[in-house]
Amino acid sequence: MQQSLSGKAKTRPLTPANVTVGRRRWSERGYALLFLGPSLALLAVFIFWPMLKTLYMSFFLTDKFGHITVFNGLGNYRSLLQDASYWASLGATLSYVAVVAVLTIVLGLILAVAAQQQLKGIGFFKTLFSSTMGISVSVAAIFWLFAFNPSVGVFAQLSQALHLPEINWLADPHFALLAIIITTVWMNLGFTFLILFGALQQVPRSLYDAADVAGVAKRTQFLKVTLPMISPTLFFVTTVTLIDAFKSFGLIDLMTAGGPSNATNLLVYRVYQDAFLNGSYAQASTESVVLTLLIAVVTLVQFKLFGKRVTY
Amino acid sequence: MTIQLEQLAKTYADSEVPVLTDVSVEVADNEFFVIVGPSGCGKSTLLRMIAGLTSISAGQLKINGVLANDLPPKARQLAMVFQSYALYPFLTVAANVGFGLKARHFSAPEIQQRVAHALKMVNLTELKDRKPKALSGGQRQRVALARAIASDAKICLMDEPLSNLDAQLRARMRLELKQLQQQLGLTVIYVTHDQVEAMTMADRVMILNEHQVQQIDTPINVYQNPKNEFVAQFFGTPQINLLTATVTGHQLQVTPDFNLAVTRPLPEGTALCVGIRPNQLQFKLTSRNANARIQTVAYLGDKLVATARLSDDQAVRLVSAETTTLAPGDLIAITGAQQVVLFDNATGKLITTEQEVAARATIAVG
Missing domain, CATH: 1.20.5 (Single alpha-helices involved in coiled-coils or other helix-helix interfaces)
Known part of the structure; x- marks a missing residue:
């Protein structure tokens, strides 16, 4: 008991x-x-491990086969920051990213607004505008290589017909980056258009009706109703475009391979060249880490600057 | 502010079928005018035509006597409350209410004062800094109302403003809307598909069906003297009984054992449609001379709604104040009706109404 x-x-x-x-x-x-x-x-095998390995390698020197030899501390970083050609690449990358992002968003928005108009045959243009989404980088590269070709290209024939000075787009260091920018924006437009068009369609009609009754002019309605309403989507598209632009590789490899005279040797392409063509794995690792930090900082700044304004 | 519609019509460019034809009415100053009809009857289109959001195909629209067919919405000096409330999710309550005042070139202090006044009228002053997302459905509805109030327009168009609210809140808001309209001296044109809303709020009702005006009158007249079968069916719950009958002698024969003695002489042998409101049908529980059998019974607390079958299988709805006496299967004798409305069987149009009609049951139901 x-x-x-x-x-x-x-x-x-x-x-x-x-x-x-x-x-x-x-x-x-x-x-x-x-x-x-x-x-x-x-993820561990293909993402996390390579990431850590890259970070690790950036503090060492490596041989031709990518084997680690001597600990170098921050030496790789120091020599990278003292390399004038690296700074040139960084400058080219930043201007490329900025111009691509602005053009993509602005043109995408213009196309999306245009496609919203109730016009005959607009369906055809909607398909056309979004069609670049279904085109692979290699096809686009070949198409634009032809377009930029100094003898048979559309641009060459156009400048000939208009008696403008001839430009050898891809061979001229002053224009090669612009050619890549045009091609990238063209590639981006399909996706951007589609997303922004979808966002515009989501704005309730009654918001415009209410603005009409209140006497708000159409142009003001775009600024006061449309833009705030699609701001979350704009923010998303901007973020994606920025990150994508930083990572541009395929078009550059296929169209200019970083040339002429490093004019289109953007940061990602530089990493590829240093690692797989020059065999400087440690240096490539260092560049990768710096690029990652750069993208992180830009994205963070973007979130800080605009993130607050788009949450409603 | 008065609003005149003269033979207003709407046909969309890509279709030949008109959405609205021949709508004429004069809405008086300070009137609460309700447009009611089933979905797809064109009532919202009519409201949008008055607002200037949809173009007018034919006819004339006059606001305060001035032709307004081609005036842009803002020149019509009216406010509109939308079914979805049309609140801007990125603006605070106060900014939503003040939206558009800037476009009308009011000064900042005046905007502030108007917004404050409007929010006070709808009891939302404490919530003025919230975003619409943080409001309940009823509160959002009030913000939409406040925006109409702040615009100071004397005409307010409302497109099913209460249809997204729950039943209790809707009943309360009906009263508040009506009070607000009288307080502010507004001329209101109010669109709804809810006949109870139309009955309780309207000074006058316009019933639309199949692109045409069916009747324009006060709620009482619409209920008591419906111009056609559609109007009769649209108003009143439970629905009016529409029974087919033939004129034999001085009587309307619904079934051989259910005759109505009408006083007005009618051509012998004509088929008619007899409309009797369930609550105006008199009957007693009996097995002698019965002419209908109770089928279903629903208790509603203060009354009882039942359906019965006549001998020819036509269904009849009944209302009884005695809530315990009826059960399915009971035999009843329909003895008369306080009011009977007769419609033309072919056109559905009103022929005549008669009061205190006696019914005779001759043969018992099997």
Whole structure:
């Protein structure tokens, strides 16, 4: 009798409910791990490990085969920042990113607004505007290589017909980056147009009706109703375009391969060249880390500057 | 402010079927005018035509006597409340209410004063710095009202403003809207598909159906003297009974055992449609001379709504104040009706109404 009383006092009654809760928590974690496991493993092998390895390698020197030789501390970073050609690449990249982002957003918005008008045959143009989404980088590169060709290209023939000075777009260091910018913007437009068009369609008609009744002019309505309403989408598109522009590789590789005289040797392409053509793995790693930091900072600044204004 | 519609019509360019034809009415100053009809009848289109958001195909629209067909919305000096409230999610309550005042070139202090006044009228002063997302449906509705008030327009168009609210709130807002209209001396044109809203708020009602005006009158007249079958069916719950009957002698024979004694002479043998409101149908529970059998019974607390079958299988809706006496299967004798409305069977148009009509049951139902 006494024993059973004291026993009761010490231990918590082991009810079925307690047991199942404990078991369920365990099995829930087990299941979570089971489901997440495969993708976590893939991420670890192909993303996290290379990232850490890159960071690690940026503090060392490497041989031709990418093997680590000597610890170099911040030496790689120091020499990178003293390299004039690196600064030129950085400058080209920043101007490329800025111009691409501005042109993509502005042109995309103009096309999206145009496609919203109730006009005959607008459906055809909607398809046309978004069509670059379905074109691969290689096809686009070939298409634009032809367009920029100094003898048979559209641009050359146009300048000939208008008696303008001939430009060898891809071979002239002053115009090669512009050619890449034009091509990138063209490639970006399909996606940007589609997303912005969707956002415009989402703005309730009644908001414009209310503005009409209140006597707000159409142009003011665009600034006071349309832009605020699509601001979250604009923010998203801007972020994606910026990050994408920083990472541009395919078009450059296929159209100019970084040339002429490094005019289009943007940061990502430089990483590729240093690692796989020059065999300077440590230097390429350092550049990668710096590029990652750069993208992070730009994105962060963007969030700080505009993030607050788009949440409603 | 008065609004005159003269044979207003709307046809969209890409279709030949008119959305509205021949709408004529004069809405008086300070009138609460309700446009009611089933969905797709063109009532919202009519309101948008008055607002200037949809063009007018034919006819004339006069606001305060001035032809307004081609005036832009802002020149019509009216306010509009939308079904979706049309609030700007990125603006605070106060900014939403003041939206558009700047476009009308009011000074900042005046805007502030008007917004404050409007918010006070709808009891939203404490919430003026919130965004619409942080408001309940009823509060959003009030913000939309406040915006109309702040515009100081004497005409207010409302497009189903209460249809997104729950039943209780809707009932309360009906009263508040009506009070507000009288307080501010507004001329209101109010669109709804809800006949109860139309009955409770309107000075006059316009019933639209199939692109045409069915009737324009006070709620009482619309209820008591509906111009056609559609109007009769649209107003009143439970719905009016529409029974087919033939004229035999001085009587209207609905079924052989259910005759109505009407006083007005009618051509022998004509088929008619007899309209009797459920609450105006008199009946007693009996097995002798019964002419209908109770089918379903619904208790509504203070009254009971039942359906019964006549011997020819036509259904009849009944209302009884005695809530415990009826059960499915009971036999009843319909003895008369306080009012009977007769419609032409072919056109559905009103022929005549008669008061205190006696019914005779001759043969018992099997």
